[in-house]
Amino acid sequence: MSRRRSKAPDRPPPSPHIDAFLDMMIAERGAAANTLESYRRDLEDFSAFTAGRKRAVENASQTHIRGYLKRLSEAGMAPGTSARRLSTLRQFFRFLYQERVRDDDPTAALDSPRQGRRLPKCLSEEEVKRLLETAHARTGPEGLRLVAMLEILYATGLRVSELVGLPLSALSRDGRMLVVRGKGDKERLVPLSEPATDALDAYLAVHEGYVPGRRQGAATGQLFPSRAKQGFLTRARFAQLLNELALEAGIDR
Template identity: 35%
Template sequence: MKPVNEWVEYYIKTLILVEQASEHTARAYAQDLHQLEKFVGALDQVSTKDIRAWISSMMKQGLAPRTVARKLAVIRSFYRFVKRQGWRTDNPANRLLTPRFRPLLPRTLTMDEAHDLIESAKNMPGPLGLRNWALMEILYGAGLRSQEAVSLNIADVDLTSRFVRVRGKGGKERVVPFGTKASQALDEYLLRGRKALVRTRTTALFVNYRGGRLTTRSVRRIVKNVLATGAIQRNVSPHWLRHSFATHMLMNGADLRVIQELLGHSLLRTTQLYTLVSQEHIAKVYQNAHPRA
């Protein structure tokens, strides 16, 4: 059996290498586990009562139920892993109830805002501008996560059939279609952008100015730079484009289960959050348009 102080390290490595979790997610998980360890002591001796006391302490400190629920999910996942490895015979977090909270609606762009944002990227000059345009088109056009986009290789993209092979969470693969606008952007980028940026052999589709594979941090910076051109005055993250993809698909009549497949969601209830977003949109349209609203 591994020493207890190596449990977290091994768990985090497994998250990154096997389950394809992002570095940001892995750091957050590690932080939650270290907080529990600081509160209760050695992780191999933690009991259900200890975790309940930790949860109670966080609630008394005023942490939002959503935050506490996320931390509990991390602890539950960690001890499920520990039990699977045979380091403990139980999962002390299993019997605890998750704090109830109202689902947070995904933050989205309007269709006009999505169009304006992508057009701003399209108008950026040089090879990096072509890359930014193609990246924004594929994030919105295929509903990809940032990690999925930066993990793409050239061989994953079929410009003829307009499909992209995506490696999602947990290493699960899915094939997602993209439209003519994304196809045009990718074609331009591959012909005139990527060739000017790549200096050594690499399979990466999206590269930085030195020719290396983009990171998720780079994607956030790219979106921030596009926003700085004055496209829209909102603090937009790359994930907004994925949320917007799903919401706009639903608003235009797409079946919820098809959207689930396109997004790579394991559970339909995750995708169902987008129905709440579209209902909110319908209510706003009604309020603005109906004479007796």
């Protein structure tokens, strides 16, 4: 008597939305090849997890994501790496929400894996160079904005809170100085380096592209506006962009 073979469990086909997300990262954010490969690995790993539960990755629920993060933790993955995986999922599901593939974002209420506090570290000159080179390799409006912000930070030593909150009026007419309002509401003049002014010139050519679509009531006249509720790029979002850039540049900090 022949033994019946067990039928392999049905699994959803690979999601075309992963490719669409990666295409967006190239077109709108100028993501480099190694960054795209990192995103692809993260998303395909999560897709395999949801496939084992007979759920297409684009239809994953918050419960699936929590289960995935729990599995990573049980497998001994470092909290920092798990946080990076969650960052990838946040961007992916935010993309699906913006493209109206989904009517919700299952990552919105999730907290990042807790990480032990690290002592502050300064980047070496070589690491700063790699970070800037990686940023300059990006294309599109978001790449130009990130380069401008990094070049200003490198040239001036501004606090991040000062940088992200700069109004457009802070830039002098010749584009070579910034009027910065710091602690105690005191103003100071900050000169810009030639690389910073060049980066700003390139960014300002696409600056208006960040204004259309801004939410009603958001702040206006910002040097680094965004479509976020605040109307400008937040410190948290800038930190996320820096972490992604450091990963792309191979800097482990």
